[in-house]
Amino acid sequence: MKHKGDFLNLLRHADTLMDDAEVARETFEVDIERKQNLIGAAPKPISDALQFPSHGKPTPGTTLEIPEATTVVAMRYQNGIIIAGDRRATAGTSIVHDRAEKVLPIDAHSVLAISGAPAMAYEIARVLKHSFQYFRRSQLQELSVEGKLRTLSRLIRDNLPMAMQGIGAVIPIFALYAPQTDEAENGGKIYFYDALGAHFENVDFATTGSGSIWIRGVLRYLDRWGDTRLEDMDQRQATITILRLLDTASEYDAATSGYNAKAEIFPTVKTITHEGVENLTEVYLKECYLEAT
Amino acid sequence: MRDLPYRWIEAIQDRRDYIEDQLRLGSPVVGLPYENGSLLLTVTKGAQKIFEVHDRIALSAIGHPADIEQLRMLVTDTASVQAFQSATEDVNLHRLTHYVLAHTFKQAFEAIVGEAYIIKMLLVEIGDGDAKTQFTHINYDGNVNIHDDSAVIGGTTEIENAMQDYLITEQSDTGCDLATTIQLALKTWAVGRELSQRFEEAEDNIEVTDEQIDEILKTELEEGEIEIGILDNTLPADTKFRILSQDEIQGLTN
Numbered sequence: 332m333k334h335k336g337d338f339l340n341l342l343r344h345a346d347t348l349m350d351d352a353e354v355a356r357e358t359f360e361v362d363i364e365r366k367q368n369l370i371g372a373a374p375k376p377i378s379d380a381l382q383f384p385s386h387g388k389p390t391p392g393t394t395l396e397i398p399e400a401t402t403v404v405a406m407r408y409q410n411g412i413i414i415a416g417d418r419r420a421t422a423g424t425s426i427v428h429d430r431a432e433k434v435l436p437i438d439a440h441s442v443l444a445i446s447g448a449p450a451m452a453y454e455i456a457r458v459l460k461h462s463f464q465y466f467r468r469s470q471l472q473e474l475s476v477e478g479k480l481r482t483l484s485r486l487i488r489d490n491l492p493m494a495m496q497g498i499g500a501v502i503p504i505f506a507l508y509a510p511q512t513d514e515a516e517n518g519g520k521i522y523f524y525d526a527l528g529a530h531f532e533n534v535d536f537a538t539t540g541s542g543s544i545w546i547r548g549v550l551r552y553l554d555r556w557g558d559t560r561l562e563d564m565d566q567r568q569a570t571i572t573i574l575r576l577l578d579t580a581s582e583y584d585a586a587t588s589g590y591n592a593k594a595e596i597f598p599t600v601k602t603i604t605h606e607g608v609e610n611l612t613e614v615y616l617k618e619c620y621l622e623a624t
Numbered sequence: 625m626r627d628l629p630y631r632w633i634e635a636i637q638d639r640r641d642y643i644e645d646q647l648r649l650g651s652p653v654v655g656l657p658y659e660n661g662s663l664l665l666t667v668t669k670g671a672q673k674i675f676e677v678h679d680r681i682a683l684s685a686i687g688h689p690a691d692i693e694q695l696r697m698l699v700t701d702t703a704s705v706q707a708f709q710s711a712t713e714d715v716n717l718h719r720l721t722h723y724v725l726a727h728t729f730k731q732a733f734e735a736i737v738g739e740a741y742i743i744k745m746l747l748v749e750i751g752d753g754d755a756k757t758q759f760t761h762i763n764y765d766g767n768v769n770i771h772d773d774s775a776v777i778g779g780t781t782e783i784e785n786a787m788q789d790y791l792i793t794e795q796s797d798t799g800c801d802l803a804t805t806i807q808l809a810l811k812t813w814a815v816g817r818e819l820s821q822r823f824e825e826a827e828d829n830i831e832v833t834d835e836q837i838d839e840i841l842k843t844e845l846e847e848g849e850i851e852i853g854i855l856d857n858t859l860p861a862d863t864k865f866r867i868l869s870q871d872e873i874q875g876l877t878n
Contacts, residue, residue: 341705469704
């Protein structure tokens with residue numbers, strides 16, 4: 332009981348914690364101090380330096396690398412949340428992988444959609460998954476929604492020094508279904524994070540990554556003036572809509588892939604409902620694509 | 625005391641008698657396979673006694689609640705750290721039993737100036753692919769017994785033997801559905817409970833009739849609740865463990 336369900340604390344005491352974040356933070360502080368000594372200027376406070384991602388342009392005064400190579404999108408529909416991501420991974424102008432998984436199940440009712448440096452993002456997803464499991468197994472109860480959000484905040488904040496050094500920022504969307512919600516209500520919730528770990532609930536939809544600027548306005552338009560509001564769509568309507576959105580993003584953003592008909596590579600699309608996380612099959616997506624295009 | 629071997633042996637025997645006396649009235653636990661996996665069943669009066677250790681491993685125990693909690697956390701922490709360091713597939717019951725639990729039990733038991741654990745533990749791991757389902761019984765002194773078909777823990781070795789004998793007589797098929805398996809587990813539990821209550825009177829009287837099983841179940845379930853944890857291979861998530869709700873148990877036992 333001494334770790335009180337805190338998985339990171341357990342790892343620390345097991346002498347196994349991958350102290351990357353702490354090492355990076357120390358390196359960052361030493362680096363700032365060294366620069367200060369060289370130029371005789373006060374270091375720029377982090378709170379001043381960091382801004383929300385500005386879509387491809389580094390914020391002046393920092394070395395923060397803004398996520399550039401992804402489109403992930405989540406929206407509420409009739410039964411809960413639908414969440415999707417393209418499959419492309421890029422390095423500079425090169426396409427390095429066309430089957431990357433960016434929509435990662437964390438537990439039975441939550442999913443993390445990642446944009447940013449894959450190494451950091453996958454590690455954050457892995458730690459998050461183990462943290463939720465460890466809390467449940469050790470404390471004999473599920474971690475609360477707020478507890479899950481704070482755990483992710485902490486991991487993103489711990490990654491800040493890496494982000495500041497340009498090694499890799501991670502800006503995820505975290506979507507979950509609160510299973511204790513009354514079945515008549517939609518328990519789906521979507522949260523957007525900034526690089527400092529602050530989370531904001533997006534009521535109807537959220538999108539991040541370099542292709543997100545091309546579809547955020549479309550989402551807003553559809554939700555406000557579309558024939559069917561996003562939240563009123565059934566699963567098929569929602570799937571077709573989200574595939575069209577990713578297709579639109581891929582049309583304008585070179586770092587976002589569309590449906591690759593030749594190789595039959597589809598985006599990853601998952602639903603989160605009262606019953607849990609479900610991966611929509613390629614057969615189903617193919618049917619929807621035929622209808623969508 | 626260690627330089628006086630006869631006193632050490634005597635002290636160990638005293639310790640054994642003390643622990644067995646403490647365990648005698650513990651509510652037994654029954655572990656059985658069923659068509660989709662395995663289950664652990666007991667009857668409790670409040671505190672949870674069946675726990676998830678890892679994706680495919682569950683645990684139950686009888687003994688002092690503080691000792692159960694301490695050792696449950698030891699095995700859960702170890703499994704969690706190992707799964708994170710390498711992979712979930714590298715966590716298995718064999719390693720947890722032989723490299724973590726058994727020697728911890730033994731060391732505490734034989735360190736006669738320290739506190740021994742008052743505990744008997746039953747763990748189960750369901751197979752995946754070629755791997756077989758395995759039940760592991762760990763005694764308070766660190767002795768390990770591995771079973772493929774079923775396993776029980778009860779207050780004394782005699783109670784456990786009687787429960788196993790009942791299982792051998794009644795267990796027709798290892799691939800029964802959940803409801804049938806629960807019925808068998810519950811009756812086996814009742815055999816153990818009945819014997820733990822009458823042990824003071826006649827240690828060689830281990831016959832339990834069907835009427836006595838019905839009677840003890842009726843009496844015990846007035847105050848206690850059936851607790852069942854299952855490892856279900858058909859669950860879609862990585863984690864195959866879940867505790868059945870009281871509503872589910874009612875539906876399966878009526």
